[in-house]
Amino acid sequence: MTEQTKPIELHYWPTPNGWKVSIMLEELGVPYELKLVNIGAGDQFKPDFLAIAPNNRMPAIVDPEGPGGEPISVFESGAILQYLGRKFARFYPSDERARVAVEEWLFWQVGGLGPMAGQAHHFRQYAPEKIAYGIDRYTNEVNRLYGVMNKRLSGRDFLAGEYSIADMASIGWIVPHANQGQSLEDFPDLKAWFERMKARPAVERGLAVGKEEREKLNLAADKNAQSVLFGQKAR
Known part of the structure; x- marks a missing residue:
């Protein structure tokens, strides 16, 4: 190594x-x-x-x-x-057949799961106007993609068989599943994978990187917003 x-x-x-x-x-x-x-x-x-x-x-x-x-x-x-x-x-095999499997699911995440989940987040959580068409379109597409992932994980512990960068790429987009309008109870094999992933110490540490700094900034932003709301100068 x-x-x-x-x-x-x-x-x-x-x-x-x-x-x-x-x-x-x-x-x-x-x-x-x-x-x-x-x-x-x-x-x-x-x-x-x-x-x-x-x-x-x-x-x-x-x-x-x-x-x-x-x-x-x-x-x-x-x-x-x-x-x-x-x-x-x-986490990225040199054997060509195994590598192709990893790349398929890596690019599935990069080109599908991530962008579609991101749009679902936007229209469900952040869009200034609630647009039913956008909410339904992207919530339904994420639901379809969760179904694809659930089927793939039937009888497999990880997306490409062995644990790989494809799994690392996907886990973060499953963490906020509720904000995407999804329930993992509808996807039992995906849910089992999600629990396996969260049980890995390195995944737990990776998900925690920068969390404290973000929370501090969020608290400061909330304080500033409340000060403005109540006509007070932010400090």
């Missing part, structure tokens, strides 16, 4: 996309340095971040010990998982 002597920079905020990489780094047990990207404050648009993530989306990493021993930056969560899996030869 490749040894990592210098910490990998993880540019991150605790969201389902960010959790993919924090879980992977915790599973690998390699040193990393957390660089919080407060997406609520617009940190993702700062020039320093755009230099490594031109799509102004976190997560991104900077590996000071990249190919040839030179630093490399990687953006897009799926690409980061593949890079780390190749570098450390873990």
Whole structure:
């Protein structure tokens, strides 16, 4: 296994996309340095971040010990998982048949589960106007995708058979299932997978990365909002 002597920079905020990489780094047990990207404050648009993530989306990493021993930056969560899996030869098999299975379910998440669940979140939780068409469309599509995942996990412990980056990519989008209008009771094999995933210590640690910082900022935002509401100057 490749040894990592210098910490990998993880540019991150605790969201389902960010959790993919924090879980992977915790599973690998390699040193990393957390660089919080407060997406609520617009940190993702700062020039320093755009230099490594031109799509102004976190997560991104900077590996000071990249190919040839030179630093490399990687953006897009799926690409980061593949890079780390190749570098450390873990959770991303070298056997072509096994690798294809992992990539199928990784890209299923990147192209389907994540975007559709994100739209369900938007229309159900954050849209300034409740649009029934949008709510129904994306809630139903997430329900369909949960069904696909549930069927895949029938008789399997993990999406590609062995635990892999495909599972790490998907777990964060199942965590807020209630906000997507879904009940895991309707998907017993998916629910069993979800419990297996949560029981992994590295998954638990990965999901907790940055949680305290986000909660502090949320409390500050709530305090400011209440001060404005009651005509008081925020302090």
